[in-house]
Structures are given as C-alpha cells and as structure tokens.
Amino acid sequence: MIEVPFDPIRTAIPLFVALVLLEIAAGRFWKARVAYEGRDAWTSLLMGFGNTVQTFIMLGLISAVMLWVYEYRVFDIPIDAWWAWVAVFFLDDLIFYWTHRISHERRIWWASHVNHHSSQHFNLSTALRQPWTGLIVGTWTPWLLLIWLGFPPAMIVVQNGVSLVYQFWIHTEAIGKTPRWFEAVFNTPSHHRVHHARNPRYLDANYAGILIVWDRLFGTFIEERADEPCKYGIVKNLGGFNILRVAFHEWMAIFQDIGRSPRHAMGYLFGPPGWSPDGSRETSATIKAKWRARMDSAAEEAKAA
Amino acid sequence: MDQAYIIQFAVSAAAIVLLAAVAAWARIPRKVEPLTEPTARALIAEELPDVRIERVWVDADGAAAVAKAGGEGVVLFRVGDGFAVRTVPWDEVCRARALKGRALFRFGDPAAPACAFKLAGERLPFGEAA
Numbered sequence: 001m002i003e004v005p006f007d008p009i010r011t012a013i014p015l016f017v018a019l020v021l022l023e024i025a026a027g028r029f030w031k032a033r034v035a036y037e038g039r040d041a042w043t044s045l046l047m048g049f050g051n052t053v054q055t056f057i058m059l060g061l062i063s064a065v066m067l068w069v070y071e072y073r074v075f076d077i078p079i080d081a082w083w084a085w086v087a088v089f090f091l092d093d094l095i096f097y098w099t100h101r102i103s104h105e106r107r108i109w110w111a112s113h114v115n116h117h118s119s120q121h122f123n124l125s126t127a128l129r130q131p132w133t134g135l136i137v138g139t140w141t142p143w144l145l146l147i148w149l150g151f152p153p154a155m156i157v158v159q160n161g162v163s164l165v166y167q168f169w170i171h172t173e174a175i176g177k178t179p180r181w182f183e184a185v186f187n188t189p190s191h192h193r194v195h196h197a198r199n200p201r202y203l204d205a206n207y208a209g210i211l212i213v214w215d216r217l218f219g220t221f222i223e224e225r226a227d228e229p230c231k232y233g234i235v236k237n238l239g240g241f242n243i244l245r246v247a248f249h250e251w252m253a254i255f256q257d258i259g260r261s262p263r264h265a266m267g268y269l270f271g272p273p274g275w276s277p278d279g280s281r282e283t284s285a286t287i288k289a290k291w292r293a294r295m296d297s298a299a300e301e302a303k304a305a
Numbered sequence: 306m307d308q309a310y311i312i313q314f315a316v317s318a319a320a321i322v323l324l325a326a327v328a329a330w331a332r333i334p335r336k337v338e339p340l341t342e343p344t345a346r347a348l349i350a351e352e353l354p355d356v357r358i359e360r361v362w363v364d365a366d367g368a369a370a371v372a373k374a375g376g377e378g379v380v381l382f383r384v385g386d387g388f389a390v391r392t393v394p395w396d397e398v399c400r401a402r403a404l405k406g407r408a409l410f411r412f413g414d415p416a417a418p419a420c421a422f423k424l425a426g427e428r429l430p431f432g433e434a435a
Contacts, residue, residue, distance in 0.1 A: 010309075010313060013313070013316065013317065013320070016320075017320045017323070017324065020324050020328075021324070021327060024327055024328055024331045024333070025331075027331065027333040028331040028332075028333055034333060035333055035334055035335045035386070036328040036331060036333050036334065037334040037335070037385040037386045037387075038325070038328055038329035038334075039385055040385050040386075041324070041325055041328035041329075042325040042328070042329075045321040045324055045325055046321065048317075048321070049317055049318065049321055052313070052314065052317060053314075056310055056314075120384070120385065120386075120387035125324065125328065233387065236389070236390070236391070236414075236416060236417070237384065237387065237388070237389040237390075237417075238384065238389065238416050238417060239382070239384060239389045239391070239412075239414075239416060239417025239418065239419070239420060240384060240417070241384075241385070245415060245416065245418075248415075249415040249416040250415075250416070252415035253414070253415050253416065256415065290354075290355065294354060
C-alpha cells in the first residue's frame, strides 16, 4: 500500500458535511439560489458512498501498479522538495483536464463519468455523485506517466485528493461570480455550472480541475451568460432514481448497442457519446451544429424584418 | 480491513443518512406546476426544437404529456422536480395498454425504461388522432 503523509479527502469529509448543511440552510432560511430534491440528493449521496466502496476494492491493485511503475522511474524526485509540489500541482491538473475531456468525448469513459452529470440539480450533493466504474475503466492510468517520471506515488495520491477537495465547493448555484482575477485563473462555480449544463451552447466545455487556464489554452472555455441560465443534467435525462440504473444505464445501453450490431462495437465503445453507424443519433457536435444553424437563421430573419 | 476504512465507511454512511434527511426536511425543490397543454408544448419545444407538434394530451394528474409529431410520439414525464423526454413511434403510443387507469409507455432505454400516463377515463385518448 502507498503510505501518504496525509489524506486530503478523509480530512475533508467533515467539511463536506458542514458545507452541504450550510448550503441547505442558505436555501431554506436565507432564500439563496439553492434547490434540493430529496430523492435526487439521496441518489447523489449513495453514488458517493458507492464510489468509496469502488476505491476500497480497487486500491490494492492500483497501489501495486503505481509502485511497480515507480520501480522504473526516470528521475528521483524528492517528496520534500517545494518545487516538486509546485510541479505536481500543474502536471496533475493538466492530466486531469485531458482525462476529464476524454471522459466526455469517448463513450467508454463517458459511460462511467455520466453518473456525475445525471442529476438535474447543481448543488454540493452533486459533487459527491461520483461514478462506480471509473477506476475499472482506467481513468487513473494517465497519472502513471508522472510516477514513471519519478514523482513518488504518495505525492500523486495527495495531489489528486487536493484537486478533488477543491472541486467540491464549485458545485453550487449559491455563489455567483468570484472576483475577475480569480475567474480568469481558477475553476469557479460559474465555470463549473457551464460544465454541468445541458444547453446546446454550453455542451462540452470547461473541463478544468483547479485551473481554468487549460480550457482557455485548449479552446474549450465557455463563459456563463446571464441571458442563458444553465439547465442541468444530461442531453436525455434519466427517467427515475433507481440507483442501479443511475450507475449502469450507459453501460447497459452500450451492451444493448453492441448486442444488436457487434461489428460496430469499436464505434460504440470509442466513438463520441451518441455515435451510431448511420448517424441517426445525436452527438454533442451535431446538437451544437443544429443549435448554431437555428441561431443563425433566427438572426437572419430578425435582420430581414 | 484497515480500521481507518471501517471508520470512514461508518462515518460516511451516517453522514449520508443525515444529509439526505436534512435535504428532504428542508423542502427546497424547484417549483413545478402540473403540466398544461401550453407548458407541455413549451417544454417539448425546448427539448426537441426541430419537432413540429400537432397535438398534445396531458395526463390526469399533470405529471406527463404525450404529443403527436408526424409519425412520432413524444412523451414528456416528470422526474422529481424536473422532466425527461423520450420519443416512440406513434403506432406504439396508440397500441399502449390501459391498466388500472394508466397507460404505460415502454422506451427500451436503460436510462428511462418506461413512463405511466394517468388516464382521465377508461380509454386511451390518442387513438382518434392516429
């Protein structure tokens, strides 16, 4: 097992609980912009619990692989060097950006990550709505690159925890915009509302973990607009709160598709969500293209009038 | 099992029950009025902007609506304080069975397998538009 100097997630659990209670109180007593639906919140919290069970089951294997890769490291990076922590902060966040982006753009990883997006609410309980199959589909493997470079596995585990704890507070509608300099550099509730929105304008944007600069750099940044409030959930919202359907619906759909047409298995697994051999279904790209066409035609009609 | 994990699981389980209870007690969902024909039309237009709706039927408790759009049926139904939409061939809408005052539509979609439509009378109202 990997010995960590401290576990940010375990340390933050009381903070998570306190902040959820505070957010609910803000909605109940101070009329803040907060909405909780009982079954939705219960589902999100159960998904979070299932995620910790998944982590516990997979922990031994992941630790073993990390320690094995570390045996073949290129450099010896000391865990107590300040520059190593600065470097791991940026590199971890960059890897998070790309892993997160791929989790939206390829269906096999979306099948796991969709769990986090399936609530029609955006509150702190949504932050805890975590996938049950992420570790099984290897969303942790890109970080092996850092371990191979020579960052001790404990550093990676701690920095991953720091990133996850940071991302908790940005799942809220109660906070509007933060100061402009902060919005420019960091991921904020406003940026993350856009990420969770299902409006065509906002699809596939703002993948950042801590630093929003990656989205600005790689062209996936979209600003939240006052004239278009975010609507949360997924393109085709879930039809209920059955926890097993919430956790596995996209996997079931993938198996259904492959069962009907095995020769298109690779497309169904590694194509974008919504991919189909005949193009009859909608992907984010086609939804956005149709939305743009509608906007353009409305603008032309307005000009003609 | 590591004792720290046992404690973490126990504390997490207790916290989940507490938070879910508080969230339910607070009663701060979004306000959702029962569906009417205009609100159902507006919601469907938002979800499926390219679909031309011919006619809409709202169920007896305002929790679901069925729309005819050419050869397609659009089913809008309430999920918590939100809505979900699915499309089915119109023939299937007309063939739906009425049981205990409800019509059940099956979508064959693991994310939303079915939806119940509460009938005002004994018979399905959709057949006449077929």
